[in-house]
Amino acid sequence: MQLLRDILDKQVVDREQVKIGKVDGLVAELRQAKPPRVIAVELGSIALGRRLGAVPGRWAARLVARLSGKRQTRPHRIAWNKVRDIGVDIEFDIDVRQTKIFAWQDWLREHVIGRIPGA
Amino acid sequence: MKKLLEISLGVVTSVGGFLEVGSIATAAQAGALFGFQLVWAVVLGTICIIFLVEMAGRFAAVSHHTIADGIRERFGFNAFIWPLLAALFVNFLVLSAEIGGVAIAAELATGIGFQWWALPVAFFVWLLLWKGTFGLIEKGMSMLGLVTLCFVVAAVMLHPDWKEVATGAVPNLPQHDTAKYWFMAVSILGASISPYLFMFYSSGGIEDQWDKTYIGANRAIAGLGMSFGGGISVGVLIVAALVLGAHGVTQVDDYNQLPLMLIPIFGFWGFVLFVVSLAIACFGAALEVALQQAYLVAQGFGWTWGEDLKPRDDPGFSLVYTLSVFLAAVPIALGLDPLKLTIFSMALTAASLPLTVVPFLFLLNDDHYVGEHCNGVISNAAVIFIIALGFVLALVTIPLQIFGGA
Numbered sequence: 001m002q003l004l005r006d007i008l009d010k011q012v013v014d015r016e017q018v019k020i021g022k023v024d025g026l027v028a029e030l031r032q033a034k035p036p037r038v039i040a041v042e043l044g045s046i047a048l049g050r051r052l053g054a055v056p057g058r059w060a061a062r063l064v065a066r067l068s069g070k071r072q073t074r075p076h077r078i079a080w081n082k083v084r085d086i087g088v089d090i091e092f093d094i095d096v097r098q099t100k101i102f103a104w105q106d107w108l109r110e111h112v113i114g115r116i117p118g119a
Numbered sequence: 120m121k122k123l124l125e126i127s128l129g130v131v132t133s134v135g136g137f138l139e140v141g142s143i144a145t146a147a148q149a150g151a152l153f154g155f156q157l158v159w160a161v162v163l164g165t166i167c168i169i170f171l172v173e174m175a176g177r178f179a180a181v182s183h184h185t186i187a188d189g190i191r192e193r194f195g196f197n198a199f200i201w202p203l204l205a206a207l208f209v210n211f212l213v214l215s216a217e218i219g220g221v222a223i224a225a226e227l228a229t230g231i232g233f234q235w236w237a238l239p240v241a242f243f244v245w246l247l248l249w250k251g252t253f254g255l256i257e258k259g260m261s262m263l264g265l266v267t268l269c270f271v272v273a274a275v276m277l278h279p280d281w282k283e284v285a286t287g288a289v290p291n292l293p294q295h296d297t298a299k300y301w302f303m304a305v306s307i308l309g310a311s312i313s314p315y316l317f318m319f320y321s322s323g324g325i326e327d328q329w330d331k332t333y334i335g336a337n338r339a340i341a342g343l344g345m346s347f348g349g350g351i352s353v354g355v356l357i358v359a360a361l362v363l364g365a366h367g368v369t370q371v372d373d374y375n376q377l378p379l380m381l382i383p384i385f386g387f388w389g390f391v392l393f394v395v396s397l398a399i400a401c402f403g404a405a406l407e408v409a410l411q412q413a414y415l416v417a418q419g420f421g422w423t424w425g426e427d428l429k430p431r432d433d434p435g436f437s438l439v440y441t442l443s444v445f446l447a448a449v450p451i452a453l454g455l456d457p458l459k460l461t462i463f464s465m466a467l468t469a470a471s472l473p474l475t476v477v478p479f480l481f482l483l484n485d486d487h488y489v490g491e492h493c494n495g496v497i498s499n500a501a502v503i504f505i506i507a508l509g510f511v512l513a514l515v516t517i518p519l520q521i522f523g524g525a
Contacts, residue, residue: 008195009196019421020423021422022191022196048196051197104435105423112438113437114431116430118250119429
């Protein structure tokens with residue numbers, strides 16, 4: 001398996017097969033005298049911003065901080081040991097409802113989309 | 120039997136997707152000014168889109184990825200962002216032009232200025248996306264699209280000199296208005312080879328849950344559907360050449376001239392048929408382009424998507440088409456001439472082709488995705504030809520816009 005070819009930018013689904021994002025970044029741990037090891041994948045606009053460069057990464061972090069009202073913001077992370085299956089999509093053994101990954105979609109549902117008749 | 124039904128439905132759908140404000144307007148302008156001389160541009164554009172649509176469908180059926188998914192995954196986000204931005208921008212212009220097309224039809228029918236119709240039209244497009252299912256949009260709207268066959272009937276009833284039409288199907292050099300001739304050729308190619316068409320088609324394959332058993336059906340749908348679509352465009356061009364051109368209307372720069380096309384053949388009903396055809400073709404295309412904007416963003420970022428879901432189950436996806444539709448209505452509501460916008464956006468579509476077509480060469484030859492169903496020599500030759508054509512178009516569009524567009 002090649003990390004960049006087979007993992008990065010692949011579709012991520014949770015255990016209910018809900019599409020929750022793409023693998024926007026990889027987190028590796030450097031170990032002494034041993035090869036580095038992937039410990040997590042990152043999702044979301046901050047991770048994506050960092051892909052484009054340091055400056056867009058900072059912009060994305062600032063934007064997310066402003067929108068969520070928090071001082072510090074980090075990309076969403078899913079631990080690599082939760083991975084269950086790598087096929088067309090990468091399935092993680094998590095429930096997206098118990099993470100903050102869809103917080104913005106939930107906000108959107110509650111405040112905008114859900115208020116329009118017929119939603 | 121079931122497959123046969125599916126193929127015929129698919130063909131009808133593709134015809135509906137092919138014919139829109141761009142193909143009608145560019146074919147009408149070309150016919151009026153150059154007679155049958157530009158038939159080759161329609162034929163060439165149709166052959167190119169047949170190949171691309173077939174590949175997009177095969178890619179979806181075998182790999183269970185849409186084209187947008189494939190580009191993001193294969194080339195990474197930093198490369199994906201360029202076709203993403205280009206397609207979003209071009210689609211925005213095309214969506215605006217389609218809304219303008221429906222608005223013009225409404226103006227022709229009622230006498231109330233087109234800019235007043237932009238927002239109501241956008242609202243109806245949005246409502247259908249909000250409440251409708253993929254099947255309803257795909258099959259229902261395109262069934263109605265069969266009314267555009269009236270152009271083919273009219274073309275045959277006019278008894279054109281078919282030998283002359285066939286001569287026009289071979290690329291030839293202009294005798295007058297050289298810059299305008301090439302600009303028209305570029306616009307026709309842009310109207311036929313639309314990225315939204317093949318990207319939408321691959322999303323449709325996923326929505327309809329295609330698998331490897333659809334490879335044959337996909338080939339038939341792409342080939343027949345796009346050929347019929349191209350045939351109707353040629354019909355528009357022939358009618359424009361014989362009615363508008365022959366009556367001295369060579370410059371179609373005002374959309375009020377367009378409905379005259381069918382009157383000599385069908386009388387008053389010709390006017391009605393034109394207005395209904397324009398409205399339905401553009402409305403159907405507006406639905407598809409707006410959906411494609413949402414598909415593109417949702418697939419690009421990995422959100423939940425699907426037209427059969429309720430809006431509350433994919434709020435991000437629903438928000439994208441909602442914003443797209445209403446934003447695209449703004450230029451028309453402000454009074455931007457839909458005909459000028461159409462011609463401009465078709466030329467720009469042609470210029471954006473390399474960004475969306477180059478990935479085909481890699482995706483359709485990558486056995487990670489398509490396995491044994493890789494491109495053959497002919498398909499690869501076609502993609503390379505389209506890429507080369509795309510680069511030429513990208514280079515010449517802007518200069519031609521300046522010298523031939525005005």
